[in-house]
Amino acid sequence: MKGRGLDMKFKMLHWLSLLSLSLTLLVWLGHVITQHDPMVVVQNRGLRGYMRITPHRTEQFLDLHCNQCALVSSSGQMLRTGAGEEIDKFDCVIRMNNAPTRGFEQDVGNRTKVRVVSHTSVPLLVKNESYFFQQSANTTYVVWGPDRNMRQDGKGHIFNALLKIAKSYPKVRIYTVTKEQIQYCDSMFQNETGKDRMKTGAFLSTGFFTMILALDICDRIHVYGMIDDNYCSRANHGDVPYHYYEQGRLNECKMYNVHEHAKRGGHRFITEKAIYAKWATHHQIEFKYPSWSL
Structure with a gap:
């Protein structure tokens, strides 16, 4: 035994x-x-909420990390700041929609690493494609929009326009915010406010998607030209244009107030600023021109 x-x-x-x-x-x-095996690498790297638009429809996710980011607002607050040289020194400069740098370099800088674009602004980029997709070929474009415009079955007219650009300029990096990532952003808004975005008739702004992306790719975020949620209610607030490149047209605070109280279809700009202030208490986020008192 x-x-x-x-x-x-x-x-x-x-x-x-x-x-x-x-x-x-x-x-x-x-x-x-x-x-x-490069396919294995592709499948396991990057941020899965952002998928590259390619003629061959291969799954490629945004793979980008920055130590220090400058997130530049399109607000008229940027005018006469003289912040351009300071902004261009950052690892990554993030801009929104079709906000130009030419003619405004002294205030907003010249470099653009990432440009976050609304589906409504895509036609403006296509209209000036030689600038955005030839001269600015080193820029990464991240485009967000509802499924009806971004669907990939041939019926999403904005997606189709971007796919055509991707075929014409194969070196240009264009990413779409996935349906799942948009749902995640909706849930973030609801978690912070207690309100269902769709039921309250609100649309998330490009700024909201940009801030979420910046939190994903940046260790530290320096936000330029963004007002806080109390700015427009203060008696001594300044009157500036909604966009720095559209002077004499729309007033920023009037635009914010109209959208904040719209029953349907408005952006909740002021509410979003309050959310950013909360995030800044536990993330490395700094606000300049104007600075925020957190």
């Missing part, structure tokens, strides 16, 4: 050794496959 027990113990040790060796081989094999 004693010999039989030793024999069983020996066999168990033998099988354990083989199992350990097999696991080691599997780990090594998995490492080799990942190193040599």
